[in-house]
Amino acid sequence: MFYETYPFSLPPLPYSYDALEPYIDTETMRIHHDKHFQAYTDHLNNALEPYPHLHRLTLSQLLSGRYMLPQIAREAILNNGGGYYNHAFFFDELSPPNVGEHRPRGTLEMLINRTWGDFSRFQDVFNCMALSVFGSGWVALSLSRQERLRIITLHNQETVLPRGETPLLQFDVWEHAYYLKYQNRRNEYIDALWNVVTFPII
Numbered sequence: 001m002f003y004e005t006y007p008f009s010l011p012p013l014p015y016s017y018d019a020l021e022p023y024i025d026t027e028t029m030r031i032h033h034d035k036h037f038q039a040y041t042d043h044l045n046n047a048l049e050p051y052p053h054l055h056r057l058t059l060s061q062l063l064s065g066r067y068m069l070p071q072i073a074r075e076a077i078l079n080n081g082g083g084y085y086n087h088a089f090f091f092d093e094l095s096p097p098n099v100g101e102h103r104p105r106g107t108l109e110m111l112i113n114r115t116w117g118d119f120s121r122f123q124d125v126f127n128c129m130a131l132s133v134f135g136s137g138w139v140a141l142s143l144s145r146q147e148r149l150r151i152i153t154l155h156n157q158e159t160v161l162p163r164g165e166t167p168l169l170q171f172d173v174w175e176h177a178y179y180l181k182y183q184n185r186r187n188e189y190i191d192a193l194w195n196v197v198t199f200p201i202i
């Protein structure tokens with residue numbers, strides 16, 4: 001999906017709006033996917049529309065920092081392109097509690113154990129970082145070109161791409177992702193999210 005080019009379209013949710021209950025409520029999924037994700041998609045297309053030379057670039061290329069973006073559109077492209085990328089990743093990594101790999105397996109499990117000792121210590125560090133995001137943003141587990149794992153925080157709609165890294169797991173800690181059900185209790189939302197995120201096979 002990150003190899004797509006302009007015009008971008010909203011990827012359909014690969015499960016029903018209520019599939020992540022009781023961890024993520026139906027109303028939040030509806031607003032988050034249909035309104036917020038749609039808005040990033042529309043605003044990204046609007047920002048790119050006047051620049052035909054950018055229409056050949058994939059989303060990953062646009063966000064990589066390797067291409068010159070027009071000064072007046074740069075912020076809109078990076079913010080909304082980042083919003084598109086992060087949400088495409090997020091809704092794709094989520095799956096109902098009884099479907100998919102909710103714990104790392106194989107090489108990824110081995111790398112996590114080697115880096116943090118075991119899965120629960122990795123979770124503790126990840127949770128701490130997710131709570132530490134001030135304002136809006138993301139926490140991500142990413143893989144560097146040297147095959148090292150890192151947990152990083154991202155502000156607003158930054159992505160891991162300009163660092164040349166590959167995201168493996170991302171938690172959306174913007175209030176719009178949890179406020180209807182959890183209000184100010186970001187910690188409860190983070191705990192709940194572990195039941196519905198999946199890990200890739202690397």
Ligand code: MN3
Pocket residue numbers: 032036087172174176177
């Ligand atoms: Mn969001």
